[in-house]
Amino acid sequence: MILVSSCLAGVECRYNATHRLVDKIHELVEQGRAKMVCPELLGGFQTPREPAEIVNGTGEDVLDGRAKIVEKSGSDVTELYLLGAQRTLEIARELQATIIVLKEYSPSCGGKMVYDGSFSNTRIVGVGVTTALLRREGFKVISEEEFVEMMV
Numbered sequence: 001m002i003l004v005s006s007c008l009a010g011v012e013c014r015y016n017a018t019h020r021l022v023d024k025i026h027e028l029v030e031q032g033r034a035k036m037v038c039p040e041l042l043g044g045f046q047t048p049r050e051p052a053e054i055v056n057g058t059g060e061d062v063l064d065g066r067a068k069i070v071e072k073s074g075s076d077v078t079e080l081y082l083l084g085a086q087r088t089l090e091i092a093r094e095l096q097a098t099i100i101v102l103k104e105y106s107p108s109c110g111g112k113m114v115y116d117g118s119f120s121n122t123r124i125v126g127v128g129v130t131t132a133l134l135r136r137e138g139f140k141v142i143s144e145e146e147f148v149e150m151m152v
Contacts, residue, residue, distance in 0.1 A: 002034040003088075003097040005109055006041075008144050013038045017048040020103060022144050024151050034101075037091055039108040039130040043084025045077075052077055054107050055117035058126025063133060069107050072119050081108055085130040092139055102131055104143040111143040 007014050009029045010021040028034035041047070050071040057067030068078040085108065092100060102109030110128035115121070131141045142150075 001095045001097050002028060003037055003092055003095060003100045004029065004034045005101065005103040005106075005144070006036040006038040007103055008101060009034070009036050011036060011038070013041055013047050014103075015040075015047070015049050015051050020144070022148065025101060025144070025147065035091070035095055035097075037088050039084035039088045040081070040106075041084070042087040042091075043080040043082070043108075045080060045084075050075075051119070052081075052107050053115040053117045053119060054126070054129070058114055058124070059107070059110070059129035059132035060127065062129045063136070069129065070117070081129050084108060085133045088130050089133055089137055092134060092137075097139060100134055100139055100141045101144055101147045102128070102141055104145055111141055111146070 004025050007019045008022045008025045010019050010026050012019045052071045055070050061067035069081045106128050108128045108130040111131050113123045114126045116124045134141050
């Protein structure tokens with residue numbers, strides 16, 4: 001079973017109540033070959049919500065307690081992101097996911113790059129907290145960009 005970010009299947013669950021539809025991912029969900037998950041909603045967030053970024057590191061650092069995730073207003077929302085990551089891990093285990101496709105650049109789901117915490121649209125090399133946790137637990141996590149490349 002494939003586990004995918006809900007926003008990639010067309011669900012308007014991103015912080016700004018939009019989606020990032022990838023047609024092939026939507027098709028897989030429609031065919032019952034993929035299941036959707038939104039770590040941020042699983043963590044207790046609503047849509048829309050304030051944008052958030054990892055400050056002083058990446059998702060790996062958040063897991064290790066060396067960085068935090070804050071909203072643009074400065075509110076620390078690290079615990080909600082950690083809860084969403086843990087709940088996503090439980091779903092991945094339950095489904096015995098063979099591959100997980102998550103949204104690049106997200107503080108939850110980024111697989112290669114995330115925003116740097118300055119809210120200046122600056123990206124750094126690193127992963128989101130959910131991706132970091134899933135990879136630590138042995139799951140293969142790729143971005144929608146990598147998924148599209150695999151499908152070509």
